[in-house]
Amino acid sequence: xxxELRFTIHDLELLPENGNRYExxxxxxxxxxxxxxxxxxxxxxxxxxxxxxNERERAGLALEAPGVIFAQDEAVAPDLVWISRERLARVLGxxxxxxxxxxxxxxVLSPGAANEERDREVKLKLYSRRGVREYWIADWRDATxxxxxxxxxxxxxxxxxxxxxxxxxxxxxxxxxxxxxxxxSPL
Numbered sequence: 001x002x003x004e005l006r007f008t009i010h011d012l013e014l015l016p017e018n019g020n021r022y023e024x025x026x027x028x029x030x031x032x033x034x035x036x037x038x039x040x041x042x043x044x045x046x047x048x049x050x051x052x053x054n055e056r057e058r059a060g061l062a063l064e065a066p067g068v069i070f071a072q073d074e075a076v077a078p079d080l081v082w083i084s085r086e087r088l089a090r091v092l093g094x095x096x097x098x099x100x101x102x103x104x105x106x107x108v109l110s111p112g113a114a115n116e117e118r119d120r121e122v123k124l125k126l127y128s129r130r131g132v133r134e135y136w137i138a139d140w141r142d143a144t145x146x147x148x149x150x151x152x153x154x155x156x157x158x159x160x161x162x163x164x165x166x167x168x169x170x171x172x173x174x175x176x177x178x179x180x181x182x183x184x185s186p187l
Contacts, residue, residue: 003091006027006028007028007029007073008073009024009069009072009075011024012024019034023076024074024075024076025027025118030118030186035108035110036111039110039140041140041186042108043079043108045177046079046080046138049181050062050082050129056174057173059084060085060103061083062081062082062084063083063098065077065080066078066098068069068079068098068102069097069098069099070099070100070126070130077107078102079106079108080104080106081102081104082102082103086144100130101130101133102132103132103134104132104133104169105123105136106136107119108139109139109141111141124155127155128154131150133171134147134148134150134155135155138182140183141183142183143162143163144160147161149170151156161179162179163179163180163182163183164179165177165181
């Protein structure tokens with residue numbers, strides 16, 4: 001019998017509302033502080049591009065930092081998600097959270113080894129295991145985006161885009177976002 005402490009979504013209700021982001025992956029608690037303003041700028045620009053595309057296409061729903069509950073011991077808040085119109089009713093819960101894999105998940109990296117490991121390894125495995133169709137890891141510091149797409153049963157790295165590239169996706173026909181915009185100044 002294991003005596004290892006495992007956090008659940010019920011433990012989240014007991015944590016202080018102090019501006020920290022709390023996530024549980026495989027029963028482990030991950031805590032992160034408020035992100036850098038450039039992180040938020042990059043996330044906002046990606047969200048704007050996704051929303052603008054979605055408004056034209058009416059293909060689904062884009063959300064910023066939604067709660068995603070995969071299981072009692074797996075609850076995360078990715079920076080952005082997109083869910084197709086066909087899957088929307090199956091994903092949205094009455095509690096205002098998502099309860100199945102979004103089609104697309106976007107994480108914008110925060111500085112620090114622990115933050116990068118969480119997004120590049122721990123969350124990649126979680127999203128792969130839970131059926132996310134596409135996963136983007138954006139880095140505002142060097143204007144890159146790592147793109148992972150589902151191949152059979154797992155997410156596989158298909159490309160790393162740089163500031164000279166444009167982010168597109170077969171999941172989102174007609175969507176385009178200049179990767180350079182992730183590093184651009186606010187003015």
